[in-house]
Amino acid sequence: MKQKFDIIESTCVPLPLENVDTDQIIPARFLKATTRDEKFFGDNLFRDWRYNADGSPREGFVLNDPRYGGCILVAGKNFGSGSSREHAAWAIAGYGFRVVISSFFADIHKNNELNNFVLPVVVSEDFLSELFEGLAADPGLKVRVDVPAQTVTNLSTGRSERFELNAYKKYCLTNALDDIDYLLEQKGKIEDFERNRQ
Amino acid sequence: MNTLFDKIWDAHVVSLIADGPTQLYIDRLYCHEVTSPQAFDGLRARGIKCLRPKQIFCMPDHNTPTHDQDKPIVDPVSKAQVDALARNAAEFGLTHYGMMSPDNGIIHVVGPEKGLSLPGMTIVCGDSHTSTHGAVGAVAFGIGTSEVEMVLASQCILQQKPRSMSIRIEGELGRGVSAKDVALYLMSKLTTSGATGYFVEYRGSAVRSLSMEGRLTLCNLSIEMGARGGFIAPDETTFAYLKGREYAPKGEAWDRAVEKWKTLRSGEDAVFDKELVFDAADIRPMITYGTNPGMGMPVDGSIPADAAPKALDYMGFQAGQKLLGHPVDYVFLGACTNGRIEDFRAFASLVKGRRKAPGVTAWLVPGSWAVKRQIEEEGLDTLLAEAGFEVRQPGCSACLAMNDDKIPAGKYAVSTSNRNFEGRQGPGSRTLLASPLTAAAAAVTGVVTDPRTLLSPVCHPELAEGSPAL
Structure with a gap:
């Protein structure tokens, strides 16, 4: 969903696992939908970690832990590896997350998040491990993500880091514009390119 | 600098956005039934057509049953998705190889075998294993559904240029050691994120000696090391494989194409962002023991203590x-x-x-x-x-x-x-x-x-x- 980004302050959901692949974020059997129904995908986010085969919630999985909530997902490094399925980003957005914090994202998934107005925030390993420790001790810990300033702050410790976001994408996110809006304005350039390469 | 990746990428740059991504021209878009329906919906919602329908090829592969394909698909949800692709291809004027068409198959098998994937091209598909097509000497990579919509609409995509990596494998592969083992070996060394952010050029005598099928297998698995794509500079093996294929150039056009494709190689002075070298003799038949492809070992080995x-x-x-x-x-x-x-x-x-x-x-x-x-x-x-x-x-x-x-x-x-x-x-x-x-x-x-x-x-x-x- 296109939406404008500014400053987000929220509690977090910690998922301190590394190499979380997109098959875990949304298993293949949920990819058969032909519409972009974010509620459907959100309901099945982390399906096989979140629910038993009989549909009952799996104890111990963080999405089933009432102590944790908020619109920021904090995940271990190499988040979103594997399949290019954008359904993973739809599931994350559909569940209600607007930001994912990790020390490292897989390429395709990172683009998919950005194209769905979910902001991937890359932080240092130190920042991430301190955040996981803080969240384990205090589920009420809040984080502030300031998109215009490109800073992420652990409000419990005050530790703050700057994160990367190119000027183009920042403009898109803060104005709720997507890449297709941009590309559709470039038709002249595309035709020039095609002519020149002949 | 002056790598083959640079040459192909740079030849497809339509524009550079200041402090932003590159607008990259795409020669070939493949669509399968799973990651495309929402992209076609996007076009309809915007009221637009495909800019270059002749450069787009569609075929169902993920949901297709492996028996009784002449009968309707039993699972109604799978059937709906396969039917949606046929409908979308017809509506937007795209080539479609439906189930039971003699041309149908897995998109990454069909593309090269029909000569649709050619040296020097940029190729994308809503599928991470699009890296496969790099085996013919193309820059090929997987994209998400929003990006599929971008290409349908504009034949372009906005991307940050990845860094370049050279993986050189020298020597002779042992008996019983195949391209798959080479890839599983590389993953076990690099992990599933070791090449994230990079585009890989596979080089060296062991790579050169691989058949086209072996090269397709190796490039296919580039994504499992985190790489966006992997490719091999085209050579006589590539040309022999492509010659006479349905969509490959014919006659004089073929000769001209081969002359041009022969120039597609990294310069002697090429500078890669990262270079790795492996000895083919170290590679044994491999098997994985864990839950990501980087968790591999020689088939006769022991699961690591850590x-x-x-x-x-x-x-x-x-x-x-x-x-x-x-x-x-x-x-x-x-x-x-x-x-x-x-x-x-x-x-x-x-x-x-x-x-x-x-x-x-x-x-x-x-x-x-x-x-x-x-x-x-x-x-x-x-x-x-x-x-x-x-x-x-x-x-x-x-x-x-x-x-x-x-x-x-x-x-x-x-x-x-x-x-x-x-x-x-x-x-x-x-x-x-x-x-x-x-x-x-x-x-x-x-x-x-x-x-x-x-x-x-x-x-x-x-x-x-x-x-x-x-």
Whole structure:
């Protein structure tokens, strides 16, 4: 969903696992939908970690832990590896997350998040491990993500880091514009390119 | 600087956005049924058409059953998705190879075999294994559905230029060691994120000596090291493979194309952002023990002491354990990784004169109808049938189990596919990734087996003697 980004302050959901692949974020059997129904995908986010085969919630999985909530997902490094399925980003957005914090994202998934107005925030390993420790001790810990300033702050410790976001994408996110809006304005350039390469 | 990746990428730059991504021109877009319907919906919502419909090719592969394809798909949800692709292709004027079309198959098998993927091209598809097409000397990479919509609408995509990596493998591969083993070896060294942010050029004598099918397998698995794509500079092997294919240039146009393609190589002075060198002699037949493709080891090795406990718990293994002799329930030969004619030849060569082990369920799924036809022309189907194996109809099949080919919970599958993630081949399934030869060895013995022990005893008489199948 296109939406404008500014400053987000929220509690977090910690998922301190590394190499979380997109098959875990949304298993293949949920990819058969032909519409972009974010509620459907959100309901099945982390399906096989979140629910038993009989549909009952799996104890111990963080999405089933009432102590944790908020619109920021904090995940271990190499988040979103594997399949290019954008359904993973739809599931994350559909569940209600607007930001994912990790020390490292897989390429395709990172683009998919950005194209769905979910902001991937890359932080240092130190920042991430301190955040996981803080969240384990205090589920009420809040984080502030300031998109215009490109800073992420652990409000419990005050530790703050700057994160990367190119000027183009920042403009898109803060104005709720997507890449297709941009590309559709470039038709002249595309035709020039095609002519020149002949 | 001056790498082949730079040359191809730079030749496709339409514009550079200041402090932003590159607007990159795309020569070829492939669409399958799973990651495209929402992109076509996007076009309809915006009231726009495809800018260059002739450059876009569609075919269903993920949901297709591997038997009775002449009958309607039983699962209504799968059928709806396959039907939606046919409808969208017709509405937007795109070429569509439907189920049962003699041209249908897995998109990454069909593209190269029809000559749709050519050297120097930029190629994308809503599928991470689009890296496969890099084997012909193209810059090919997987994208998300929003990006599919971008290409449908504008034949362009906005991307940050990845960094370049050279992976050089020198020397000769040992007997029984295939491109799949090379890829699993690289993943075990680099991990699943070791090449994230990079585009890989595979080089060196061991890479040059690979057939086109082997190169397609190697490039296919680039994404499993995190790389956006991987490619091999085109050479005589590439030209011989492409010549005469349906969409390859013909006559004088072919000669001109080859002259141009011969210039597609990294300069002597090329500077890569990262360079790695490996010795082919270090690579043995490989198998995975864990829940990502980087968790691999030589088939005769032991699970590392520091292997991730969560992965071992899921797989039912223990650190230090050897997998040789471990019972196998299922064997899967196929997927965009190993569903080509050479893979079936390798599998058939090992099972020839042997029988499928009782208790093993084997699914042999060609990557396309063209591969299936060639299997039959070469008589491999008869040889396989005599050994107790059936060749099914083409599709992605058990690689990700979106059709009926699901590995049951708790069962062990030796699979030639590309991912061993939790639940990938069906909820609770346990996948051991390996080459077609290693899969064949498991299929005839019923246990994890070093395929070298079943090859003709000329090279390894001492090993062959103890072979369970002889």
